[in-house]
Amino acid sequence: MSLDSVLVSAIMSKDVKTEVEEQDIGAILRLMDVNDIGSVVIVKRQDKEQIPVGIITERDIVRTLGRKAGDLKEPSTTFMSKPIISIQSNSSAREAMQLMNSNHIRIVVLDLSGKIVGILTEKDIFREMLKKTGLVDDFTKYG
Template identity: 35%
Template sequence: MTPFIAKLIERSCVTTHADCPLDDLIVVLAERRIGTVVVVDRDHQVIGIVSERDIIRHLSNGGTTADTLTKNIMTSKVITVENNVTSAQLMQLMTEHRIRHVPITRDGKLVGIVSIGDVVKRLLEKYEQEAELIKQFINS
């Protein structure tokens, strides 16, 4: 496991259950200032993911938040990664599938989540480190 992934796993990952009312889920997104919540079962297995895009799609198709459950709008075919993934692999996966959040699993159970912002930040850190090493080499 890379230090990058280890750091992501240390922070909390907001989850919900499939029968959570959509109104409650929206409150969680707003209060936590996040764009995605992972849907897990009792064994902490990933069974879905709900993003702001899913909610907007539901509303734009005439749906309402009243009496709607998370399972009715969640994306069920979730792309996940194991905890040995690299930032370069994540960038490729997110770009290829046009997704902004990927749950991290270990032995099939949710252990964290990575966002496109996390990946961009990590890549910028790597470029800054490389630039500094090049400067040091040139000045030596």
């Protein structure tokens, strides 16, 4: 089974939730809860563009609150991981996996012009590996 032939664009999640860097963490938590997601990409508005500047994951929130008592009105920049690490959508899943492994992160996927087009997690790659090995059929067959 080779992940070299699988493009990131084929397995990434395309519905990426973003929020501006000025937003407070309470709003970020609500966005995560309502959408049942584990991360939000933080962007800076520049003219009509949204430039990704960081990402907030559930892990970032727990880590930050574990170090100090927090207030839900604190800005997202207090909690976000930065700089954002990204990969282009035409990269291979293997390249993405290596980048994720060496940085212990989820990856924001950008197109050639730098726009956010998706997000890739370990689960996305794991799902693809299960499909390629036929184990997905076994899971659905035996429930």
